[in-house]
Amino acid sequence: MRLITMIVIHCSATRCTQNYTVQQLYHDHVEVNHWRFIGYHYYIRRSGKVEATRPLERIGAHAKGHNAFSIGICYEGGLDAQGHYADTRTPAQKKAMAELIIGLKRQFPSIVQVVGHCDLPGVQKACPCFDATPLKKYLWKKNYEEDAASEKQLKDKNSTSEGKEVKP
Numbered sequence: 001m002r003l004i005t006m007i008v009i010h011c012s013a014t015r016c017t018q019n020y021t022v023q024q025l026y027h028d029h030v031e032v033n034h035w036r037f038i039g040y041h042y043y044i045r046r047s048g049k050v051e052a053t054r055p056l057e058r059i060g061a062h063a064k065g066h067n068a069f070s071i072g073i074c075y076e077g078g079l080d081a082q083g084h085y086a087d088t089r090t091p092a093q094k095k096a097m098a099e100l101i102i103g104l105k106r107q108f109p110s111i112v113q114v115v116g117h118c119d120l121p122g123v124q125k126a127c128p129c130f131d132a133t134p135l136k137k138y139l140w141k142k143n144y145e146e147d148a149a150s151e152k153q154l155k156d157k158n159s160t161s162e163g164k165e166v167k168p
Contacts, residue, residue: 001057004108006070007101008063009135010040010117011078011128016088020076022051035061040072042100048092050100063120071104071111073097078129087130101138111139 014020022043029038038053039061045051054060054072062072075097077088089097105111116132118125138144 002059003069003110004056004071004104005110006066006113006115007104007111007135008066008070008072008115008117008120009097009128009132010062010072010074011088012043012074012076013078013127013129014076015079015081015083016077016086017081019046022053025053025074029061037061040074042071042073044073044075044093044096044100046076046090046093048090048096050096063117063123065122066120071108073100075128078127085126085129089130095144097135098138098141098144101135102141102143105139114139 012020012025022038022045025038025040025043029035037058041052041054041056041060043051043053053074056071060067060070060072062074063070075089075093077090077093078085080086080088101114114132114135116130117123117127119132
């Protein structure tokens, strides 16, 4: 198996009002672009369903110059209803993406980076249409619930400290 050190996050660049299936992704990558396979290793539907779209053993076709040591994850969406760049991930997609990153880190302990496609040198795209850097925290989480619980604790702590008098 190849050495994997990075996960690259992508969007399908489709409107949040548009259904974009794995079959349509296949059509665009294989039949239109004339690639041998879908370029990404995983595709996350709006429902949160994770579709394996390329064997992990195969080098991806999603991030020029970085494919040999990365895994590509694409989520359905990335454009608002008017066609403007936007983080259109549903709560189910966010959870599925976090769980996928956690699972991939477990499978490939050598992963040290999670980046958006636009964060790679020379990329002139907005993809994945959100700041992917906070996703790196999932490389050190055991599960998604652990993160949700810690975020809830932080919110609870902040809400109970609001309005209290601070003594010098």
